[in-house]
Amino acid sequence: MKVLIFGGTHGNEWTGVMAVTQYAEVFKKKFPTLDLHFVLCNPEAYKINRRFKDEDLNRAFQFLHESRPDSYEHHRARELKALIDAQDCFVIDLHTTTSHMGKTVILCHNHPLNLKVSEELTQKMRDCRIILSPDPNKKYLASQSEMGMMIEVGPVANGLVEPVVLEGTLSILEGILSALAAPSETLKNCVEVYEEIQDVHYPQSENNLPSAYIHSDFQGKDFCEINGDYTPFKTFAGHNIHLKTNEKLYPIFINEAAYYPQQLAYTLCRKRILKY
């Protein structure tokens, strides 16, 4: 099977950059039956240690039909799309987050192979969680093939190689490749996922600036169950902001630095079992 492994889609996420530039030969030797290709996605953004040069590459795929001659990432998205479309392939896109997410895999499609690999991964790695992030507009790189997933590990600062995050990323990558190379015979054909259902934004003041920040009791509580009242924010004036859920939900991407421009504070998920 052809497997495309993408790193550095965001140029300041150095874990992925190191994974595809430093470990390609190690993985090729370890998995000789797989046709592995490692790609540094956004070398221009990596050079300047920024998430992107002109636009977010991991959102650029929804604009492929447009003409954007001045955008480096638009040009790069077209090249990467052609690479993916050349042949049936499994796509793995490596990311990191400043949120306390631990080891996660993000699925954009319910393709049975994605669910099978995810089940096997969670059987072998009890601390790895699966997020379902449906992408109907196909904006993500990993959505460009029905078969594929993102790896998302944190917390790590941008532009930093943090050993736990790097080694966690490599262990998930190895888990995915071993599930593709030699599938387990002891699967139950179902997998627990955290499905993204709602984005929560920072409260705004009149001048379009945030009026609050993440509460200290909420910071780092990614994947911790919320059921009823909770306190996600504190205003800069010193008041707690309380919110409520009507069911058990789980926050992820709490205080992700890259989402400040969109004023996105965290995303709520519902736990589900997906059968395949």
Ligand SMILES: [Zn+2]
């Ligand atoms: Zn990223």
